[in-house]
Amino acid sequence: MPDDALTLDVRNLSLRKGASAFSQAIRPGEIVGLAGLDGHGQERFLEVLSGLKEPVAGDVVLDRAGRRTTVTSFRTAVANGIAYLPRDRRATGIFPTQSVLDNFAISTVERDARFGLINTQSRRQRYDVYRQRLSIVAPRPDAAITTLSGGNQQKVLLARALALEPGVLLLNDPTRGVDVATRHVLYDVFRDLARDGMALVILSSEIEEILLLCGRVLVFRDDEIAAEMTGEAMTTESVIAAMFGRAA
Structure with missing residues (x-):
């Protein structure tokens, strides 16, 4: 990993009043997937990471070799190594x-x-x-x-x-509306970036895409992390069960 690789630390973050706070660390070389039913917090979480929206409570902190910077705006995020790819390419x-x-x-x-x-x-x-x-x-x-x-x-x-x-790349449904060939080009690029030490967070509306690309998945429900999965626990059935608040 590069000496100046970025870690994204999320500390006691709350996405809305009454929602449980959570903490996460997204490390260099990691691809983390975000899943959930529409409107359950995963998109807001990505926008908070990018500085586009403020959390109700908590902080997003960038750590580069022990030098810490709190993300307070989109400008701060970009200036300190975060890049964001929006969901609706035509509108935004x-x-x-x-x-x-x-x-x-x-x-x-x-x-x-x-x-x-x-x-x-x-x-x-x-x-x-x-x-x-x-x-x-x-x-x-x-x-x-x-x-x-x-x-x-x-x-x-x-x-x-x-x-x-950037040291951190935030991707909001990056393959939405693209053809199969383009998808596979993008998949290869994402994997190469992670191998080079970049941290990637990918929100996808397709569970299969998350399972194919990511080493870890955070499933959101009611603006909270309902489940965190890695390895063999990452299955379509378990992700869907967490999205609907059921046991897998």
Whole structure:
């Protein structure tokens, strides 16, 4: 693992008034899955981790080699190594009037600015690295992002997140609405990132996807963690049972 790998510590977190608090540690190289019926807290938890929403109580703390930073906003999260991929790429992800390249580079503009001007060559070179890594199929960088398939739009958004060089990647239903081939490309990328020491948290509406990708799953019910599973305990039946408050 890299010496500066990030651990995400969740301390006595409560997602709503009256809900039980919980603590979790998401470590470098770990892929943690979030499951639950819609509206039961797993999406709010992911948004709290990203700094987009505040918890009722508790803290989210980033630990990098003993240096601790509390996540108090989305800006703080991004500045300290968290990247977030939103669920609805059309509503909250892409900028539909902009090009593929502009959509990719919008989060890293300062890296390309020199004396107040954008270094287009530097921007394109960085885009090419991620285009190849993620197998993005696009006619050219200056093409409108809306000319790409849904799967390739999603890859551009993932490339944008990875260009921040995060230590923690938060993924909100990352394969929603993409084809099977794109799914498997994304799966391979996620596994490679974890092997390189990144911590990943994946919310998925598909239980099978969580079981395939994740080493640990947190099942939410009524804004609380109803179950935590690893290894052989992670089965479709046990996840569904926890979602509905039943014994497996």
